Amino acid sequence: MSDPPGRDQNRPYHLHRRDFLKWSAVAGGSALVVGGLGAGLPLLRGPRLPWDIEEPGVPAPGPVRLTGGEWIPAACWHNCGGQRCLLAAYVVDGQVLAVKSDDTQPDTPHAPQMRACARGRAQEGQVFGPDRLRHPMKRRNWQPGGGRRELRGMDEWERISWDEALDLTAAELERILGEHGNESILELGSTLRHLFTGLGGAVINWGSTSWGTWLDTGPMIGLGDGLSRTSHNDRLDLQNCELIVLWGGNPAWSAQGNTMYYYLQARRAGAKFIFIDPYYNDSAMTLADEWVPVRPGTDHALALGMAYTLLDEDDPQHNPLIDWDFLNRCTVGFDREHMPAGAHPDDNVRDYVLGRRDGVPKTPEWAARTCGVSAPRIRRLARRIARTRRTALLTAWAPARTHDSDSWPQMFLTLGCMMGHLGQTGRMTGVSCWERTADGGPFLIGPGGSGVPPLRGAPRRTTARINNSELWDAVLEGEYTAREGDRRSIDLRAIVHDGASALNQVSGLLKGIEAHRRVEFVLTLNFVYNTNARYSDVVLPVTTQWERHSYFKGNRSHLTWARQVVEPQYEARDDSWIAAELGRRLGLDPAEMLPLSPEQEEFNRLAGAWVVGPQGQGRERLVTITEEDIREMGVQGQPQKGRITLAEFREKGIYVVPRRPGDGLGHIAFEAFRKDPRGHPLSTPSGRFELHCQTIADHVRSVGFSRIDPIPVYRPPAEGYEETFDDFERGIKGPFPLQLMTLHYRRRTHSVFDNVAWLREAFPQEFIMNTLDAEARNLATGDIVLIRSRHGAVLRPVFVTERIMPGVVALGEGAWADVDPGTGLDRAGATNVLNGARPTGQGHQGWNTCVVEVTPYRGPIRLQADWRQPPRMPQGAV
Amino acid sequence: MNLFHEWPLVIFTLMVQVAVGSCLAILGVRGMLWAAGASPPDYGRLKASGEGSHEVDAAPLPEEGAPGAMPWDQRPFLLVGVLTALGLGISLLHLGAPLNAIRTLSNIGHSWLSREILAGLMFLGLWAVNFHLDRRPPATPWLRGAFLPALALAGVLLIWSMARVYMLPARPLWDSWLTLASFFLTTILLGAVAMAAYLERVLPLRFGFPDLSPATRSRLLPRPRPALLAVGLAAVVAQLGVTLSHPVTAELRSSGAGTALTNARGLLLLAGACLVIAALARPALADDARSETRKPKPWATIALLLLLASEAVGRMLFYAVGATDSF
Amino acid sequence: MAAPLGFRMDASACIGCRSCVIACKSKNGLPPGTHFRRIIEYGGGTWIPDPEDPTLLAPSGIFAYCLSLSCLHCEEPACVPACPTQAIQQRPDGIVLIDSGRCTGCRYCEWACPYGALAFDSSTGRMIKCDLCVDLVDGGEEPWCVTSCVTRALEVGPIQELRARHGQLDALAPLPSGEQTLPRLVITPHPHGQPAGQGTGRSSNPERDLR
Structure with a gap:
């Protein structure tokens, strides 16, 4: 299949759209027209030169790039932790030229526009970026059973057809299921969950991540x-x-x-x-x-x-x-x-x-x-x-x-x-x-249900749940903690990354790579060549929300309705299509995985969308839908009266509940x-409120990693401040004297967006360190440092500032690991190389407790500025 | 700090400064020789005499193509033009859209950059006229006399405008009269030492007069060479002072960046000065017969190389530090 | 004659999030390495032995603030006279525009501008710059940087009105004094804002390259 027009196969990270920018457009005038402008400048503007593209003249009133297309409400669908904004993409001939955010209503302090952040505005950088997975790919040295497993992450890729990819994936899953049972497949995502439910379940992971305890x-x-x-x-x-x-x-x-x-x-x-x-x-x-x-x-x-x-x-x-x-x-x-x-x-x-x-x-x-x-x-x-x-x-x-x-x-x-x-x-x-x-x-507002019926056979048959902090040990050592006093053995043969970014985003990344090199089969479904994909055997490209029919998301007082912006890029397909195709090959009914058309799902969500009534009393329908609307959408449904018309909602893509003090919509917890x-x-x-809470004490004990009191007793955390000392009482520091914090970094939402050049440039992945700590190590901003923990080591440029406490250092989480095969050093600054998998308490991830040491790096590895780095996607392989 | 980012400008400015400096030095030597008795316009020409000796001679030129018919400064004067033209050419490599280079003359009224290019072209033009007049002397000798000072003036204007280009309020590290002083000192010290080196090395060895009699040489060479070296030495010393007090150096010191290069720049200047002194102390061509068989000591040539290296490092630092934003 | 336009930048509200930077890049299709707008981060202070507990360190005067900066469409723009090709011109409403067709890419305007407002477009070898979204402004709309600001720290309007409402301050450290070019900018200072030329901190632009 040929690429969509205008796509450059080997485009570097930055987009080149200069073609659309007429930098020398002329406002229809010669030099004389501006006589009298420009504060009395003598207008020795010179003649037209033979090689002039156009007559030299007055600068045009701005480069008019955005003509001839339309604005389409576009999804910003990541787990950003923010307000859930609306984007709009300017589309000309299937190309997105620019992205803006909410300007559909007047901006007032009480009812502000839902303005997007830098990441959302850079969305085009990943949808059309050079790290997009384009075709199904197979690792060259993979064979059923694993082939040369140790080459995962370093092997070459072969482009394969969808049929071949689906056939061999189904065959390998079938073989593993047949030989080792459902408890041999570790599913670290969710987009194939219907498939695995139909197949009798798979092993999944559990444990609090962002939310801590x-x-x-x-x-x-x-x-x-x-x-x-x-x-x-x-x-x-x-x-x-x-x-x-x-x-x-x-x-x-x-x-x-x-x-x-x-x-x-x-x-x-x-x-x-x-x-x-x-x-x-x-x-x-x-x-x-x-x-x-x-x-x-x-x-x-x-x-x-x-x-x-x-x-x-x-x-x-x-x-x-x-x-x-x-x-x-x-x-x-x-x-x-x-x-x-x-x-x-x-x-x-x-x-x-x-x-x-x-x-x-x-x-x-x-x-x-x-x-x-x-x-x-x-x-x-x-x-x-x-x-x-x-x-x-x-x-x-x-x-x-x-x-x-x-x-x-x-x-x-x-x-x-x-x-x-x-x-x-x-x-x-x-x-x-x-x-x-x-x-x-x-x-105060929400979409309706999709109308997709609950799956037959639900609730899902889960064979085993493994805590995030024991995932890789479970693969490597064949044992996990089911609950207090209950260690079980397990024989994992396949890892399926259906969404998520588990390898990069769970503690103990180096061990995770080892685990990936241990199993027989690793499958990844994703839209970019992220860390999961890199260490896989088969990679299946999926569509982004910009290529799907519709997307509803909101927050407490607004709802957005994003529509499809562009056709699926390259050979990307929806996860649900992949699930159905794999299901068909594995003897399941594909219809069960695709029960409703996207149009019908969209209609159901619209028809069921509600908004709170005046003074907070009751709910009313949000959208007025006419017979004609239903005909045009080609769906089953009844007309209804609501607060706004379908046409208005479709055009704006957002409805914001108007707010003002005393509107009855407030809330005092x-x-x-x-x-x-x-x-x-x-x-x-x-x-x-239970300041003595037996429930939590019992719960933590039952999880099986540690115990707590029913009242809030302080316990020095594993890898906390106390562990920066060899002898805390006498104040003697140990080999890891600094405390590492792993920040939610502006460049990314977790690992998403890490490959966007605009964001890489705006937010370099720097290691933040206090001036005093830097001086003690003879470091200055920009120096490359080696950051070591008990679990791994990364290289990064250091950023020296007074704004962080002495003794504390920080690095943004989510950078796509880039482990140097020779040294085992991660060049990208992936924090989970430093954070070890350490199960405690309720099985949450303790990312902000990690002790490290920092030294100047004088080895042979060279780092380029993040935005100058080549794409991760191996060029030329596919 | 990217030292090589502005490499076309480093080469352009240094080439042009060497050219203008050498040109001024040549004119200076011509003046000295004229004062020593050679009469314009054909001062300082060397002519092969029957006895195999050469003399400074104001007599009519030998016939075109006659053996040894070589104006003593023809090669360096040619080099002035070549360097200027090359420098201007290399400066085009700095441009993103060189086809529009001709338009840089559009804003003589306001832009020092326009003026720099204009001065450069004027200098090159006047050089060409003089070069032509050297080869085909005009019937009216005063015409030559008029074009020579004009050339010198164009050279001074060129260096002046070149320095003023960088004296921008927005670039506090450049915006200093020390920048102007430094550019002129670079011009003078490189030009003077280059000509001294030429007189020391190139003239007797490369231009086909190995059999100059000591007496001739002693008449021709002793006066301009020490004078050039003295001027060069003064310029080097002044340049050291200017460099030490220049805002770019202050910034380099306070930021701690490029310390090694800053030191190298200074040490090279110092070493150059020492070599110039050595050259001054020891005449390249001794009068006594014993020196006949010895090759002259190339002190001034080595000094020139050291000073060139120093100026190149200094210019790279000038751009690397000064061109960046202050915030 | 149209009333000259300018920016108001509320340094007490800027969180340095770069929504404006990316919005600008998206509208103008700018590759990395090319900015019409950028964020200047400035900060300082020290750590001292805690006066109340010498076993601990305490922060002393630690501060930081951000400035969002594009072309300021100055009253006396330094780029206009500097340009050897007269490619840069100013409209009666103060908007400084560049005719890239005339530009020879000498980058002299880049040096002449105290605010780093001009950008080199490596794909054409010519300079480009903020045009105040003149296509929108002429149609009565606001530039994208202004409408993208999540804390509403940017405002555009007739500079006389902005000055009447928000004062005359046109520089904070590390910016140079406004005397050079008379920028059409009104800054609402951050509580820790330091006067131009007298700052005790240092800037930390993340656009810096690796050493």
Whole structure:
């Protein structure tokens, strides 16, 4: 199959679209026309030269590139952690010339346009980029059974036809299923899940990733996890805050879109901001009135020091710091008088903080040594937050993305409860992160269901679930932890990457590569040549959302409807088509995997789309659909009346629920509960916030990796600050004296977008290090450094700044690993080379606890600037 | 820091500066010889005499094509033009759209770059006229006398405008009169030392007069060569001072980048100065008979090479540091 | 005569996210290495022994801010007189445009401009620059950089009006003083903003290449 017109097979990373740019367009005038302009310049403009493309003249009124096409609402479909924006692509003859964002409505502070970030605007760079997978490919030295497995990641690729690719994939899956059973296939994605369900299941992975320990601990103690449920008030209520504490969050990077605009509105309304973070990040740069640098993984200790201060200094009459009324009515476990049923009275938070339980008072002095914040400052911080009535005590997931931090959310909640910062206007405690950043409350709008019937045979038959931190060990050593005291053997023969980016995005990447070289078959479905694809045997190119029929996504108060922008690129196909074709070859009914037409699915979502009624009362249909609309769409359905016409929604691609203060659409988390805890109990066993929570303690124990107390006891995390020492008590540093943080980096959403040249240029993958640490190692910005952990080593240019704490270093997560075969060094700075797979607690990934050493690199490997690097896709092979 | 990014400009500016400097030196030597008794316009020509000796002679030129009919400065003067033309040509490689180069003369009223190109072309044109007049002397001797100072003036204007190009408020590291001084000093020191080296090496050995009598040589050579060396030495010393106080050097020092190259630049200048002194101290052509059999010591030539290297390094640093944004 | 246009840039709201940079690249089809708009990051400060606990280090005066910068369509643009081919001209409404057809690619304007506003287009060998999205501005719309800003830190309008509303500040460190070219720019300073020419920090442009 030939390529679509205008595609350059060997295009470097940067797009060349100069063809469309008429740089010398003439405004229809000779030099004389501008006489009198240009501040009296003498117009010695010279004659036309023989080689002139056009008459030299006045510069045209701008290069008019964008003519002759149309704007199509386009998807931005990645798990960015931001607001979920609308894009629009300008399409001329199947070519996208430019991408813009929401300009469909007036932009006002209360109802702002849903403006996209740099990544979304650079979407064209990956859809049409040189790393797009174009054709099915097979690794040259792969044979059924594995062939030369050790060559995975280094082998050459052969282009094969779809028929051949599907045939040999089906045959190999069938062989492995037949010989080794369903428990021999590890499925690390989801787009073929229907297929594997039909085949009797496959082994899957589990474990909290981005959400850290909030995933399990949050709901168990009564707070939202910040993912499916928030504990955050409505965004307009932020403007009622006097103080906003952002503890371990950087929305300017990790939650892009309007979120920083909402915080800026709060600042303009008078709120002060405190940032508690090892990094004076860009959010702090913009908002912070006070920055409290704290070592990674020690937030819990800092919070304990603050709690001690409150207990120590509280005087209900003269210095009320603690909201005893709230503690007594709304929580259990704070003191021995308010314990949940069955709990030991000694296991209360107060006695633990004061040292009566373990003999160690959690004084600010005790905390200072661990967290790096001086004791007087801890005291001032506690007083300031406690005394400011309308305070939002907010955190992102990062501090919980540390080993052994299962009690941290509970400690955070304890602090909020002690100060009573919950359930009232301008007061909230909980997670402000991801799509829920700076906004909370029930959704005000949503799409309808797709109408796809549930699969026959569901629920899915899963043969085994392996924790992310044991994945590669399970492949290599044939054993995994099923639950506490239950180690099971397993014989994995195939790895299927149907979506996701597991090899790059799970801790222990080098071990992961080893595991990939161990199995008999590795299959990847993706649209780019990412790390998964690189270490595979067969690669199947899938379409992006820009090549699919429609896409619906929104957030609390808006819904976007993106349409197909371009035809499928090269030979890319939808995942569902691949699933059906593989299913057919494996004896399943393909119709079961493609039950509805994309048009019908789209109609169902539109017809079912709803929007909240005036003053928050009830729901109404969003879209008016006429008989004619239904005829044009060629679908089954009934006409309906809604708030906007189908034509308007189709053209704009977005509907934003108009907001203003007092519109009845606001939300104060836990408001009813605070007023009447008995009448509106939480979903915890006690119906209250559980500062003593047996549920989470039992849950962590049952997982089988470690144990925690039912109250928030600080445990030095694996690979935390304490492990930077050989002898912590005597202060003797060890071989890995620095703490590594792995940031959500602006260049990417996790690993997506890493190959986009515009973004590579704007956001180099740099290793961030404090000036003092750099000086001690004789390093200057731009030097190439070798960063070593216990698990691997990467090379990166260093960026030296005062904005990060001494002793702490940082690197953005998600760079596509580029492991040098000779040395085993990763040239790209993939953080999971440094982060080891280390299962703790609830089986979450502890990415922000990792100890490293940094040295100047003087070896033979040379690094080019990221955006000058050639594409990862092997050129010429396909 | 990318040292080679502006390589066409490094070569262009240095070539033109060597050319203008050499031209000024030639004119200076002509002036000295004229003052020593040779009369214009045919001062300083060498003529083969019957006895196999050569003398400075104001007599009519030998016939065209006669053996040894060689104006002593014809080769270096030719080189001035060749270097200028080559330099201008290489400067085209700096342009993204060289076909539009002719348009660079469009903004003489405002742009120093336009003026630089104009001065360059004027210098080249006047050189060509003079070169032609050297070969075919005009009937009216005053015409020659008029074109020679015009050539010198064009050279000075060329260096002036070349320096002014870089004296931009937006480039604080360049925007200094020291840039102007430095460009002129480069011109003078390279030109003077180049001519001294030529007089020392090339004249007796390469131009076919191995049998110059010591007496002739001692009459011809001693005066211009030390004078050139002295001027060169003064320019080198001044250049050292200018370099040390130039904003580019200050920036290099404060940033710590390119320390080795900065040091190399200075050391090469110093070494050049030493060699110039050595050349001054030891005449290339001794008067006594014993030196007849010895090859002259090439001190000035080595000095020239060292100074060229120094100026090239300095110019590369000039562009690499000064052209970057201040933020 | 049309009222000259200019930018207002709110440095207290800029988060350095580069939405404007990429929006500009998308509209103008610019490859990497070529910018009409860029972000200047500036910051400084030190770490000192914590006065309250000498075993710890404490931040002292650490600050940072960003400036988003394109061609400022100056009142006295340095690029216009510098251009040896007169390819750069200014419209009555102040928009500085380049006729790339006349340009010889000498890059002298690039040196003359104190703001790094001119870009070399390696595919044509000529200079290109921000035209203030003149195709949109002439149609009554706003440039893409302005409409892309997620914190609404950019504004475009008649410069006299912007100055009347937002003051006269036209430079913050590390920018040079506005006296050179009289840029049509109004800056709302960041709380830690430092005066031009008197900055104590340093810039950290990520567009830098590897050493």
